[in-house]
Amino acid sequence: MFxxxxxxFLFTVGGAxxxxxxxxxxxxxxxxxxxxxxxxxxxADHFQKSVHGSLSCTDCHTSINGFPHPAKVQPVECGAxxxxxxxxxxxxxxxxxxxxxxxxxxxxPHAIVPVASPxxxxxxxxVPRTCGRCHGxxxxxxxxxxxxxxxxxxxxxxxxxxxxxxxxxxxTCSSCHGTHKILSHTNPQSSTYRTNIPDxxxxxxxxxxxxxxxxxxxxxxxxxxxxxxxxTNCHTAHQIVRVAxxxxxxxxxxxCGTCHKEKFATYLDTFHAQVSALGYxxxxxxxxxxxxxxxLPASNPKSSVNPANLMHTCRQCxxxxxxxxxxxxxxxxxxxxxxxxxxxxxxxxxxxLLLGVLSFFGLHTILWFVRSAIHHAQGESERGxxxx
Amino acid sequence: xSSRAAGTPAAGSSAAEVRYHVRFSLGQxxxxxxxxxxxxxxxxxxxxxxFSHSAWAASFAHIVGGFAAILFFHKFFAVIxxxxxxxxxxxxxxxxxxxxxxxxFWGPNSLVPQxxxxxxxxxxxxxxxxxxxxxxxxxFAYWEKFDYWAVFWGMAIIxxxxxxxxxxxxxxxxxPGSWFNIALVLHGEEALLxxxxxxxxxxxxxxxxxxxxxxxxxxxTGKESEEEWKKKRGEEYERLHGRPEGETTAVAPPRWLxxxxxxxxxxxxxxxxxxxxxxxxxxxxx
Numbered sequence: 001m002f003x004x005x006x007x008x009f010l011f012t013v014g015g016a017x018x019x020x021x022x023x024x025x026x027x028x029x030x031x032x033x034x035x036x037x038x039x040x041x042x043x044a045d046h047f048q049k050s051v052h053g054s055l056s057c058t059d060c061h062t063s064i065n066g067f068p069h070p071a072k073v074q075p076v077e078c079g080a081x082x083x084x085x086x087x088x089x090x091x092x093x094x095x096x097x098x099x100x101x102x103x104x105x106x107x108x109p110h111a112i113v114p115v116a117s118p119x120x121x122x123x124x125x126x127v128p129r130t131c132g133r134c135h136g137x138x139x140x141x142x143x144x145x146x147x148x149x150x151x152x153x154x155x156x157x158x159x160x161x162x163x164x165x166x167x168x169x170x171x172t173c174s175s176c177h178g179t180h181k182i183l184s185h186t187n188p189q190s191s192t193y194r195t196n197i198p199d200x201x202x203x204x205x206x207x208x209x210x211x212x213x214x215x216x217x218x219x220x221x222x223x224x225x226x227x228x229x230x231x232t233n234c235h236t237a238h239q240i241v242r243v244a245x246x247x248x249x250x251x252x253x254x255x256c257g258t259c260h261k262e263k264f265a266t267y268l269d270t271f272h273a274q275v276s277a278l279g280y281x282x283x284x285x286x287x288x289x290x291x292x293x294x295x296l297p298a299s300n301p302k303s304s305v306n307p308a309n310l311m312h313t314c315r316q317c318x319x320x321x322x323x324x325x326x327x328x329x330x331x332x333x334x335x336x337x338x339x340x341x342x343x344x345x346x347x348x349x350x351x352x353l354l355l356g357v358l359s360f361f362g363l364h365t366i367l368w369f370v371r372s373a374i375h376h377a378q379g380e381s382e383r384g385x386x387x388x
Numbered sequence: 389x390s391s392r393a394a395g396t397p398a399a400g401s402s403a404a405e406v407r408y409h410v411r412f413s414l415g416q417x418x419x420x421x422x423x424x425x426x427x428x429x430x431x432x433x434x435x436x437x438x439f440s441h442s443a444w445a446a447s448f449a450h451i452v453g454g455f456a457a458i459l460f461f462h463k464f465f466a467v468i469x470x471x472x473x474x475x476x477x478x479x480x481x482x483x484x485x486x487x488x489x490x491x492x493f494w495g496p497n498s499l500v501p502q503x504x505x506x507x508x509x510x511x512x513x514x515x516x517x518x519x520x521x522x523x524x525x526x527x528f529a530y531w532e533k534f535d536y537w538a539v540f541w542g543m544a545i546i547x548x549x550x551x552x553x554x555x556x557x558x559x560x561x562x563x564p565g566s567w568f569n570i571a572l573v574l575h576g577e578e579a580l581l582x583x584x585x586x587x588x589x590x591x592x593x594x595x596x597x598x599x600x601x602x603x604x605x606x607x608x609t610g611k612e613s614e615e616e617w618k619k620k621r622g623e624e625y626e627r628l629h630g631r632p633e634g635e636t637t638a639v640a641p642p643r644w645l646x647x648x649x650x651x652x653x654x655x656x657x658x659x660x661x662x663x664x665x666x667x668x669x670x671x672x673x674x
Contacts, residue, residue: 269572269573270569270572271437271553271572273440274437274438274440275437275440275455276440277440277441277445277446278436278437278440278445278446278449278455278458279446279449279450280449280454280455282455282456283455318556318557320557321557321560322557322560322561323560324559324560324561324562324563324564324565325556325557325560325565326565327560327564327565327566328560328565328566328568328569329565329566329569332566332569334573340566340569342566342567342569342570343566343569343570343573346570346573346574347573347577350573350574350577350578350581351577353577353578353581354577354580354581354584357581357585358581358584358585358588358589361531361534361585361588361589362588362589364513364516364531364589365588365589365592365593367513367516367517368512368516368592368593368597369592369597369598370516371515371516371517371518372597372598372599373598375598376598376599381598381599381619382599382600382616382619382620383599383600383616383619
């Protein structure tokens with residue numbers, strides 16, 4: 001009560017907008033709460049050192065110009081100064097779901113430090129954890145129907161670069177999604193909209209991006225083919241792992257197979273796939289023959305699987321490959337008698353042979369067993385005694 | 389002799405001494421031993437590739453020591469089997485052409501199918517159906533001849549396709565590249581047939597059927613009792629007994645050999661059944 005009187009005195013005597021010291025005379029007191037019980041204590045020291053330390057309290061708290069405060073205090077409008085950020089947030093998916101205000105990411109408004117400060121919640125190495133407060137929360141994920149991307153990201157190569165290597169250049173959430181104007185990936189303006197992804201990843205991965213755009217996948221994507229893959233179709237968005245890791249390489253063929261179904265099915269029939277399925281990386285996977293970012297159709301003279309280049313491609317693993325050897329059919333379809341008559345015939349013949357031999361002798365064996373079991377039960381046998 | 393040591397003599401030979409008929413020579417017994425050991429080795433190192441999508445296949449490959457180790461052992465067993473097979477063929481040709489033993493290629497002692505085999509199949513099936521008496525077989529019954537020739541067929545199909553894949557660049561000079569697509573199908577499917585056939589039909593016909601259960605030791609010891617000879621191969625018994633070629637011996641197979649054979653036989657049959665189960669489940673799932 002005493003301090004209220006002092007404040008009343010200072011405000012009324014001063015007449016003009018109050019100095020920060022005037023506000024702090026009350027608000028630096030520990031345990032101060034407003035009428036609804038929320039803390040209104042300010043740490044003067046933190047505030048002074050913050051990016052806003054040179055501002056007056058009333059620069060932000062515009063509706064307050066004396067004591068007693070108005071019955072209804074207007075909320076602070078950050079966008080009044082931070083106009084582009086403010087309008088960005090207004091357009092963002094966060095505003096659309098009404099979920100996020102400035103302070104949810106930037107923290108205590110009276111202690112905001114520069115982005116470059118390791119204490120800032122939006123310092124690059126802190127961004128994943130800041131976003132993860134909501135995006136790593138199973139309940140929030142459930143409410144808005146998105147996966148727990150925080151856990152996925154933390155286990156990705158980008159996440160490891162942040163948590164283990166502390167790399168400031170590592171991609172964090174905001175590197176791909178932006179900061180204030182974060183848009184849904186379904187919005188064509190979003191940096192994570194399908195056709196914008198090569199540019200988004202290409203901001204850092206410029207080499208793969210130019211290779212990709214030169215390859216058939218990139219060309220098809222630019223031509224408007226909605227089925228053409230972009231970076232994330234193969235690499236995923238949040239679970240990107242080191243491509244040098246065998247466990248990832250083992251899965252790549254299956255990834256290609258999600259679109260190239262027939263080619264994948266015929267690959268599975270080959271020795272390459274058999275050895276690969278046993279868990280060995282030494283044998284050919286799709287990309288060993290076809291390349292990766294710069295995949296070209298076999299008809300293109302530059303393609304690694306163009307007939308003119310096959311010898312070189314096969315010799316990467318089979319140094320003794322010759323003309324006959326490279327006429328091997330790595331995608332022969334045993335169910336296509338017109339294109340692969342020999343293989344089709346062999347497959348059918350072996351099927352009949354197995355069926356024929358096993359059913360003849362299977363039946364023979366069953367009949368024999370029944371007959372001789374009964375024979376034995378009747379006390380007859382071909383046994384020649386225990387010395388047999 | 390050792391007859392008492394191994395148990396009571398069989399009924400009908402109460403005259404203390406059991407006499408033995410020598411059915412297989414030492415060479416033939418070794419040949420069978422090499423055949424089944426390498427066959428098992430080839431199956432164990434080959435089936436994981438045929439069923440590479442099964443969990444057991446991958447873990448088996450890891451236990452053996454990886455993809456290179458599996459291929460190494462597969463080729464190792466293949467070479468031994470090939471050598472044994474060629475030695476056998478060489479010996480048959482030597483006996484037939486150099487020693488002029490005409491019985492090798494034709495007649496009751498030959499493994500070449502005879503008209504009697506057709507008759508035997510017919511009569512055996514009639515016996516299965518209670519339509520006639522049990523036929524009397526000669527030295528090699530028709531199902532034994534089938535087993536024998538199946539190895540030739542298998543060696544030709546699996547062996548040839550296998551070697552062409554092993555030395556692919558060499559064979560690619562004379563064969564089209566599409567042969568290697570065919571070779572893998574031939575190799576895998578014929579191997580599957582062989583494995584399923586041996587682990588069911590052969591196991592039953594020779595070892596597990598009530599007349600021989602649990603195991604016919606004659607391929608290990610070379611000898612069977614005169615009584616068993618008479619019952620299982622009546623035609624041969626009647627043809628030979630009392631003659632010099634049908635001479636029997638009182639020398640029983642040594643006990644250690646019988647026990648050793650039982651041990652190996654049990655291991656092989658159990659391994660065979662395990663592989664049979666795993667491959668059948670994998671096949672039906674696919």
